[in-house]
Amino acid sequence: MKLETILQRIPCTVVVKGKGFEELDLRSIVASDLMSDVLTTVDDRFLIVTSLNSEQVIRTADIVGAPVVLLVNGKQPQNGMVRLAEEFGITLLSTPLSMYKVCYLLGCLLESK
Amino acid sequence: MRVRDLSEALGIELIQPEFEDTEILDGYTGDLLSDVMAHASSGSVLITIQAHKNTIAVAGLVGILAIIVANERPIPEDMVEAARKEKIAIFRSKESQFVLSGKLYAQLSSSR
Amino acid sequence: MSTIPINTQESPPFLLDLIYRLKVKDVMTHEVITARRETPLRQIQYIMKEKGITGVPITDDEGKRLFGIVSMDDIIRALDGGYIQDPAERWMSRNLIVLEDDMPLQFAISYLDKFRYGRFPVLNKDRELVGIITSRDIIIALLVEVNKEVEKLEQRIVQPPSRPGEEARLLYHVRKYDFENAGKASAGIKKLLLERNLDPKTLRRISVAAYELEMNLVVHSEGGTLSFRMEKDRVEIEAKDRGPGIPDVEQAMEEGFSTANEWIRSLGFGAGMGLPNAKRVSDEFTIDSRVGEGTTVRAVIYLPK
Numbered sequence: 001m002k003l004e005t006i007l008q009r010i011p012c013t014v015v016v017k018g019k020g021f022e023e024l025d026l027r028s029i030v031a032s033d034l035m036s037d038v039l040t041t042v043d044d045r046f047l048i049v050t051s052l053n054s055e056q057v058i059r060t061a062d063i064v065g066a067p068v069v070l071l072v073n074g075k076q077p078q079n080g081m082v083r084l085a086e087e088f089g090i091t092l093l094s095t096p097l098s099m100y101k102v103c104y105l106l107g108c109l110l111e112s113k
Numbered sequence: 114m115r116v117r118d119l120s121e122a123l124g125i126e127l128i129q130p131e132f133e134d135t136e137i138l139d140g141y142t143g144d145l146l147s148d149v150m151a152h153a154s155s156g157s158v159l160i161t162i163q164a165h166k167n168t169i170a171v172a173g174l175v176g177i178l179a180i181i182v183a184n185e186r187p188i189p190e191d192m193v194e195a196a197r198k199e200k201i202a203i204f205r206s207k208e209s210q211f212v213l214s215g216k217l218y219a220q221l222s223s224s225r
Numbered sequence: 226m227s228t229i230p231i232n233t234q235e236s237p238p239f240l241l242d243l244i245y246r247l248k249v250k251d252v253m254t255h256e257v258i259t260a261r262r263e264t265p266l267r268q269i270q271y272i273m274k275e276k277g278i279t280g281v282p283i284t285d286d287e288g289k290r291l292f293g294i295v296s297m298d299d300i301i302r303a304l305d306g307g308y309i310q311d312p313a314e315r316w317m318s319r320n321l322i323v324l325e326d327d328m329p330l331q332f333a334i335s336y337l338d339k340f341r342y343g344r345f346p347v348l349n350k351d352r353e354l355v356g357i358i359t360s361r362d363i364i365i366a367l368l369v370e371v372n373k374e375v376e377k378l379e380q381r382i383v384q385p386p387s388r389p390g391e392e393a394r395l396l397y398h399v400r401k402y403d404f405e406n407a408g409k410a411s412a413g414i415k416k417l418l419l420e421r422n423l424d425p426k427t428l429r430r431i432s433v434a435a436y437e438l439e440m441n442l443v444v445h446s447e448g449g450t451l452s453f454r455m456e457k458d459r460v461e462i463e464a465k466d467r468g469p470g471i472p473d474v475e476q477a478m479e480e481g482f483s484t485a486n487e488w489i490r491s492l493g494f495g496a497g498m499g500l501p502n503a504k505r506v507s508d509e510f511t512i513d514s515r516v517g518e519g520t521t522v523r524a525v526i527y528l529p530k
Contacts, residue, residue, distance in 0.1 A: 031211040033144035036440075036498035037162055037184065039433050040505070049211065051148050052493045056440075059408035063415070063432040065425070073152055080405070098152065100142040100160065100214045107215030147233060147491045150335060163496060167487055174332070187481040 001026050001110055003068060003091070006047075010105055012070065012095035015077055019089030024067055029110065031103050035060040049099055049106070053077045058084040058092075067091060072099045114224040116179050116202050119158065122220045123213065125181060125206040129193050132202035135178060137221060142214045146171045153177060160213045164188045169195040177201065181217075183210045231367075233331050238404050238492070241331075243370050245488035249333050250326035252366040253347050253356035259284045262292055262314035266303045269295050269313060280344045282354060283317050289353040291346055293317030323348050326355055329487055330366070333358055393417055395453040399442040399464075404492065407443040410451045411435035414462070417453075424529060430506035431460050434524040437503040438464040444485060444494050446520065459508075462524045470516035477512070478504065 003024035007014070018024075031049035032038050035056050038048060044065035050057055053075045061069050067090060071077060074096040077085070085092040095102055117134045120127045138156030143149050144163045153159060155176030161168060164186045172180060179202035182188055188205060196203050206213055233244065259282045260269050269281050279297040284290055295317045303309045303316060324333055324345045336345055337360055347356040395417065397410035414435045418428055439451050442464050449466030471477045478500055485495020500522070504510040509525035 029211045030209065031142060031214065032162065032209075033148065033493050034162060034496045034498070035493050036437065036496060036502055037144070039437065039502055040498065044429075050493075051143055051145060054404070054492065056404070056408060056493065059412065059436065062412075063429065063436055065429070073148070098141065098143075099210070100140045100218065103142060103211045103214030104218035107211070144496070145491050145493060146487065147331065150332075151233075163490065164481060165490070165496075167490070170328075187479075189481065 005109060006106070007093075009109055010095060010102060011097065012093045014091070015071075015094055016082060016085040016090070016092035018067060018085065018091035020067070021091055024091065026068060029103070029106050030066070031099055038066075039064060047106070049102060051075055051099060053081055055080045055084045057081065058088055058090055061090050062088045068093065070095060070102065072097060072102055114221060116158075119179060119181070119202070119204055123181070123204075123206065123216050125204040125208075125213075127202065128182075128188055128205050129196045129201070129203035131197050131200060132179065133200045137178060140214065140217045140221060141177075142210050144210075149177075150175060158217060160210050160217065162186045162210065164192060166192045166195045168192065169199055169201060172196075172201050173199045179204060181206060181213055183208060183213050231334055233334055238402055238488075240367075240371075241491065242402065242486075242488045243367065244331040244334060245329045245486055245491065247330040247366060247370070248326065249324050249328050249330060249347055249358060250356065252330055252333070252362050253326070253358040254362055255356050257282060257288065257346075257354060257357050259288045259354070260295070260313055261286065262317075263312045265310050265312060266295065266300060266316065267309045270300045270304075270309065273297060273300065279359075280357070281313075282346050282357065283313050284354055291321065291323070291348065291352075291354045293319045294321060294344075294346060296343070321346065324358060325349070330363065331487075333363060337363070392421075392455040392457065393453070394455070397439075397451045399439060399446075399449060399451055401443065401446060401448045403443055407440060408436060410439045414453045417455075418460075427526065427529060431462070431526050433506045434503045434526060435462050437499045438462055438522055438524060440494060441499050441503075441522070442466055444489050444499075449519070458528055458530070460526045460528060462526075464520075464522045466519050466521075468517065468519050470518055471512070471514040471520055472516050474512050474514055 026047045028046040030046050033052045038060050046066050047068045048066045049070045051072050069092050071094040114137050115134050141153035141157045142160040144161050150171050153175045158179045159177045160181045162183050164182045181204045185207040281295050283293045295313050324347050326347050326349050344359045349355045415432045442449050446466030447468045452463045454461045480501045481497040483495050483497035489495035507524040508527045511523045514520035
């Protein structure tokens with residue numbers, strides 16, 4: 001699933017444009033607020049959907065090779081989170097939608113690809 | 114859709130069967146209890162991996178009808194006990210929060 | 226009605242810890258001034274004036290069973306409506322929102338913000354009235370606690386020289402609850418490994434182990450060190466802390482078992498997955514722990530030839 005499609009179809013704003021922003025292609029989605037849970041994922045190139053807006057999300061994304069983080073509930077990232085996303089080249093998005101709703105919409109996009 | 118329909122509709126296992134079988138109004142997905150408390154609405158089903166008795170306390174406050182524990186996370190006995198007292202159903206699934214959210218949302222919108 | 230100017234989700238870690246750690250019963254006023262159902266509103270007005278309070282719970286004779294509450298607003302309405310001589314029972318608010326004494330203070334703050342009442346009666350597990358909590362109680366308790374807290378968090382990084390046979394060595398000091406710097410040690414380890422062109426799978430396993438052990442130090446220990454040693458065929462990560470020690474190591478390794486408090490959970494940690502996660506990615510994994518002394522966790526990952 002192309003990041004471009006997500007940006008077109010899901011109401012969200014781009015907070016940080018990470019590495020390879022224009023041609024990012026995502027294989028799957030992991031939605032969680034517990035980073036230990038994300039760390040158990042064996043996949044890479046997935047999108048992390050979370051309501052956690054701390055640096056630890058970016059550190060986790062970097063470790064597992066998730067190039068995009070989508071913050072839900074209109075959460076604004078903490079300053080350190082933006083700084084770290086820029087440093088690690090991770091794309092950071094924010095949506096006013098809830099995790100529940102956005103998962104459904106992303107699921108529809110994933111199925112229709 | 115009512116709470117008792119969840120098991121079949123989503124293919125999930127019922128862990129705590131003593132609940133009030135009312136109509137489900139909405140869903141909410143999240144693992145941070147403060148977030149659930151702030152945003153989840155009454156009459157919702159909560160999808161989470163936070164399998165802990167405090168989840169029940171928050172669910173009771175917010176008016177959550179049922180909890181679906183994702184990723185087959187182990188459910189402690191004191192959580193089940195607390196849910197029984199509060200009449201909140203607990204289900205468990207091996208699917209992720211992402212997959213369960215999509216399924217529940219689709220089910221709820223088609224049953225309306 | 227004034228609310229507590231604390232964001233219960235995004236305030237500094239110390240404050241969030243505080244409002245989860247403190248329970249309603251630590252903060253509430255224990256001596257509750259109550260009135261009976263038949264008490265005239267006029268008398269309640271005098272009680273309020275005399276005691277300088279703005280709400281009076283209506284209870285049974287023992288002051289335990291709560292029937293309702295009469296607030297200053299109810300009194301003003303009674304004066305306006307000319308029924309100030311009526312018994313409390315007739316006009317008290319019955320739709321009560323109450324707190325339980327065991328709930329974290331965070332709940333009380335959320336309640337004040339959400340429901341805009343000036344006070345909440347507090348009940349114990351047996352539904353008996355045991356106290357009353359106002360925003361004033363909360364502000365006083367927080368001020369007292371904040372004044373106690375002076376220690377600043379800091380993290381030092383030390384890099385000892387390599388010994389013979391070692392390819393590289395790193396040592397980090399990790400402080401308790403230092404979420405500002407949490408993850409920096411494992412990022413440093415990852416950076417060093419990236420320069421050595423390790424295969425991505427092994428790199429990821431080492432990173433996960435280092436990160437989980439580092440977070441474990443931050444979340445559960447009194448502070449300690451995270452050290453990293455690389456030899457030709459293996460990498461060793463050791464997390465050594467100064468306490469408190471793990472009473473039951475086997476239990477601590479069970480997925481889902483956690484001693485983390487609600488605040489740590491609200492930050493997305495402490496769901497009992499850290500140690501099992503670190504073990505899963507390691508080829509050798511040992512825990513040596515003594516209660517009252519400390520814990521040493523050692524994770525070894527073999528490097529591909």
